[in-house]
Amino acid sequence: MxxxxxxxxxxxxxxxxxxxxxxxxxxxxxxxxxxxxxxxxxxxxxxxxxxxxxxxxxxxxxxxxxxxxxxxxxxxxxxxxxxxxxxxxxxxxxxxxxxxxxxxxxxxxxxxxxxxxxxxxxxxxxxxxxxxxxxxxxxxxxxxxxxxxxxxxxxxxxxxxxxxxxxxxxxxxxxxxxxxxxxxxxxxxxxxxxxxxxxxxxxxxANAPIAVRESLTVARAAFDHDDRALRQISSHAMRTVANSNDFKEGPRAFLEKRPPRWSGT
CATH class of the missing domain: 3.90.226.10 (2-enoyl-CoA Hydratase; Chain A, domain 1)
Structure with missing residues (x-):
């Protein structure tokens, strides 16, 4: 870069x-x-x-x-x-x-x-x-x-x-x-x-970039939707994060007592 x-x-x-x-x-x-x-x-x-x-x-x-x-x-x-x-x-x-x-x-x-x-x-x-x-x-x-x-x-x-x-x-x-x-x-x-x-x-x-982006998406939507819609948006965010490599890296780094190495993928 x-x-x-x-x-x-x-x-x-x-x-x-x-x-x-x-x-x-x-x-x-x-x-x-x-x-x-x-x-x-x-x-x-x-x-x-x-x-x-x-x-x-x-x-x-x-x-x-x-x-x-x-x-x-x-x-x-x-x-x-x-x-x-x-x-x-x-x-x-x-x-x-x-x-x-x-x-x-x-x-x-x-x-x-x-x-x-x-x-x-x-x-x-x-x-x-x-x-x-x-x-x-x-x-x-x-x-x-x-x-x-x-x-x-x-x-x-x-x-x-x-x-x-x-x-x-x-x-x-x-x-x-x-x-x-x-x-x-x-x-x-x-x-x-x-x-x-x-x-x-x-x-x-310093945080997982995909988790940051998905969390931000839900937070931005907070004023625009009711709770039912926001639950759906949150569930979609969780599925997106769960399919990322960083979803495994975070817990692994915690258990190994080291800083996480985020890939953003």
Missing amino acids: SNDLRQLSAGVTLQYVAAHVAWVTLSRPKARNAVDDDVALGLEQAVAITETDVDIWCTVLTGAGEQAFCAGADLRMIAEGEAASLSTPSGGFAGFVNQPRQKPWIAAVNGYALAGGTEIALACDLIVAAEHAAFGLPEVQRGLVAAAGGLYRLTRAIPRALAIELILTGEHLSAQRAQQIGLVNHVVPMAELQARALALAQRIC
Whole structure:
């Protein structure tokens, strides 16, 4: 696995930073990493690469610089009537928020994550935030609607009344408050953000990758199905894991008192 930096588009880079961990960066710092057509195409490609590369088990997504994770949609393009190019047919906004993904993604929020930036972070599975990070859906302040999943994902992620207040006022949520209400997993100084996000990714990658993916599938489905359907999804996940080589390796390693050697097969 190469550590070379790959320029997927003018607005997105991908790098393999550790065993089984990919690092994707939104690289438009002068525009606060706002989503344009290049970002949408690059993020869609990043998902395709990380999903198909068997050596990648977890991906970290961040923004370039220390000012912003992502300021949302590039309003210049919206004003010029080019809003459609900020989405892709399969991925939705930023080529990402609706893109099916089996593997876990961690948002390393290095500054403001507003509007579509919050929606991108919400579409990830875990969030690590710098102390100065902030979240919010200010679309109503601009005559817009947070139509890239933010309205329902935020309402699922935090208490309903608070989510509705944030949605209707467009006010920002600090990283510290976001952690208190369960939106953010960890808040750290900016200097520690990359290390903490990478450590979390590596902790995930210490586990059996197929078991991680199947567990994540069930957890993601929790809000979308009743208990009967979820039992079926869970049973399917168990059958998939039981047919893997790692299903035998885990107990064997435990009995032999050694670290497991996961194959991902």
